[in-house]
Amino acid sequence: MHLGDRLSAYIDNELDPPARSAAERHLSDCPPCRDELEGVARVRLRTRALPLQEAPLALFAPSAEVVALPVRRRVLVAAAAVATLVVGIGLGVNGNEAVPLQLNPLVEQHVARASLDPGFNVIQVQAVVGR
Amino acid sequence: MILLAVTLTLVTLLGALPAPDLVDDLDKAGEAEFVGRQLVVCWAPDGTVAQVTDIEQSGGMTMVTGPDGSFVIGEGKMIEQYAGGIEYLEMTPTTHWRLWDGYTVRDGENRTGLADVRVIEILEDDAIRARFVLDEATSAPLTTEVYGRNEALYRYSSLIEFRPREDEPMLDMSDMPEPERRPTRTAATVPALAGHYWAADTYSAPGGVHVFFTDGLFRFSVFEVDRKSDGGGLAKLPAVDIGGAGGYHRQHTPGAVSVFWRTPDLAYILVGDLPPDQLDAVLADLPTPSRPNLLKRAWRWAFG
Numbered sequence: 001m002h003l004g005d006r007l008s009a010y011i012d013n014e015l016d017p018p019a020r021s022a023a024e025r026h027l028s029d030c031p032p033c034r035d036e037l038e039g040v041a042r043v044r045l046r047t048r049a050l051p052l053q054e055a056p057l058a059l060f061a062p063s064a065e066v067v068a069l070p071v072r073r074r075v076l077v078a079a080a081a082v083a084t085l086v087v088g089i090g091l092g093v094n095g096n097e098a099v100p101l102q103l104n105p106l107v108e109q110h111v112a113r114a115s116l117d118p119g120f121n122v123i124q125v126q127a128v129v130g131r
Numbered sequence: 132m133i134l135l136a137v138t139l140t141l142v143t144l145l146g147a148l149p150a151p152d153l154v155d156d157l158d159k160a161g162e163a164e165f166v167g168r169q170l171v172v173c174w175a176p177d178g179t180v181a182q183v184t185d186i187e188q189s190g191g192m193t194m195v196t197g198p199d200g201s202f203v204i205g206e207g208k209m210i211e212q213y214a215g216g217i218e219y220l221e222m223t224p225t226t227h228w229r230l231w232d233g234y235t236v237r238d239g240e241n242r243t244g245l246a247d248v249r250v251i252e253i254l255e256d257d258a259i260r261a262r263f264v265l266d267e268a269t270s271a272p273l274t275t276e277v278y279g280r281n282e283a284l285y286r287y288s289s290l291i292e293f294r295p296r297e298d299e300p301m302l303d304m305s306d307m308p309e310p311e312r313r314p315t316r317t318a319a320t321v322p323a324l325a326g327h328y329w330a331a332d333t334y335s336a337p338g339g340v341h342v343f344f345t346d347g348l349f350r351f352s353v354f355e356v357d358r359k360s361d362g363g364g365l366a367k368l369p370a371v372d373i374g375g376a377g378g379y380h381r382q383h384t385p386g387a388v389s390v391f392w393r394t395p396d397l398a399y400i401l402v403g404d405l406p407p408d409q410l411d412a413v414l415a416d417l418p419t420p421s422r423p424n425l426l427k428r429a430w431r432w433a434f435g
Contacts, residue, residue: 032241036245098366099359101338105337106338106400109337111209112220113207114343115205115206115209116207116224117345
């Protein structure tokens with residue numbers, strides 16, 4: 001008979017003294033329970049150090065910033081254009097501003113396709129939360 | 132000649148056969164009926180992320196509920212319910228699932244001390260890559276561990292609350308509107324093999340092309356989009372080096388990694404659940420980040 005739920009209570013110091021002593025006696029003789037204790041304690045230690053996130057449905061929130069549409073430029077005077085190009089290239093200008101893209105539909109498409117694989121729900125259900 | 136062809140065909144077929152027990156176990160896990168709360172922790176290279184989510188699984192579909200609404204996934208379907216209505220996407224595969232032959236499947240020891248569980252371990256080069264602990268009675272996935280290089284724990288998920296589900300069916304599909312479907316495509320710039328992953332399907336996607344890669348255990352999608360795209364906001368993240376190459380923008384959620392980068396002609400968004408050492412190998416085989424040469428930049432600057 002293993003500790004089961006009492007292991008969690010033991011870690012949280014919620015057992016009364018007799019139950020705690022009994023749990024410690026059991027742990028000293030039971031390698032599987034010791035392994036579980038070690039695993040649970042390790043995860044708790046690590047997770048307690050984290051700011052636990054709530055479960056938002058859209059971690060990849062679309063950008064609220066509205067990016068202006070690219071403006072096409074025309075070179076009217078060849079010489080002026082060449083000069084401007086040299087300056088532009090020197091400044092690392094790409095000529096076009098970023099175009100906003102919604103990530104959520106892409107992630108949804110990935111997740112929908114992935115859900116056809118056996119084991120998807122085992123491994124990757126959390127990926128959806130990151131839509 | 133015919134004998135050779137038959138032999139080759141047999142070898143190919145045998146090599147492509149999935150591990151039957153694994154398929155059976157994972158299928159059962161996907162069909163388990165339960166309600167629970169899941170903790171997922173990912174020790175990612177950029178920092179540790181964790182999340183707790185309420186989930187409900189029934190009829191091969193999983194419902195995830197959060198403060199802004201809920202969505203249901205499974206069997207190629209993605210259904211999002213929100214205040215304004217329902218979005219329903221359905222994907223159709225063109226290839227069958229198989230497990231990469233570099234993996235070995237074995238029954239694991241019950242290290243957790245739980246009485247009635249089934250432990251499955253996936254090994255790569257004799258090193259643990261994934262471990263599943265399934266409830267014997269319901270096949271529910273109680274715990275999943277994913278390991279990176281040197282058997283370092285990368286992702287840990289566990290049902291911290293769990294009970295078998297005995298209610299009415301979770302979802303009445305007869306009420307659903309007609310799903311949106313993505314047509315398949317053949318053209319893509321990414322190779323058919325990346326790391327040991329193979330491109331299973333190629334589809335149209337909003338703003339570009341979608342190539343779905345898998346090794347049977349993990350999976351990722353590469354979206355080819357306009358190089359001017361902001362990657363859904365990923366471009367605003369600091370650029371990082373991955374596998375010795377710079378220019379990547381990376382974000383981890385507990386269950387997935389997203390990477391964005393640009394080449395002179397296209398931008399790419401990768402979304403998947405693969406561990407970091409495999410991600411390095413994959414990115415090494417995909418087009419690498421680079422800027423257009425001076426002439427091309429000048430042309431684009433002048434003429435758009």
